[in-house]
Amino acid sequence: MKDIRPIRSDADHEWALAEVARYFDKEPKRGTPEGDRFEVLLGLIEAYEAKHWPISAPDPVEAIKAQMAQTGRTQADLAVLIGSRPRASEILRRQRALTMQMIRKLSTDWHIPAEVLIQPYRLATDNRKRA
Template sequence: MENIRPIKTEADYDWAIAEITKYFENEPEVGSLDGDRFDVLATLIEAYEDKHYPIEAPDPVEAIHSHMELFNLSRKALAEVIGSSPRATEVLNKKRALTLDMVFKLNKEWKIPAEVLVQPYHLANDRGRRRA
């Protein structure tokens, strides 16, 4: 078993992935030497991935679209949550910003995280301005 080392290059990253993969078929016991090694490798890999392969959260409208697609929900279902069909269409087309009431309802009824829904995003007619 090779010693753990910092992940500074893609080669180091590939090595760490190969090392941690060995534990997937035979999961180590928590608190054991192998369990501790697994935890350290996972932490190093996560830190490297966060720095080199960041995943940006979707904007609120992308999050709504994704949720609708994932759960096979229609525009009508969105209209039922936020109040009206024209409003749902405007929100999905980024012609209308989400209100706090809409955010609350989407969070409560569809379980979309509020912190995703309150992120600033560009409206279609903003021309460079961001909504508050």
């Protein structure tokens, strides 16, 4: 393929971005030489960006809070979904872990990816000394 090379530096990355940018107005047809070039460049860019600027998924509680903010949902809506107002509060305060049933409901009804919700996350701990 015409002048395709590995992306090893930020300068190479900028070059590759400029190369694919010209295809954005009119994406080349798959299976054509230009279409193949476009796909290879996108793959190289994606691999370079994943290595140099990885984006980690939010933790489950932050994902729930973000979804609530984006959709205008409230803690009361979460309580209705999971069946308990105190549990909703405990989850948002990190005092209770999500159960598989809660994860299923959040994934199905609120469209939060299950793979985000099943990640391990920090729960609040009781730092008071025991007598």
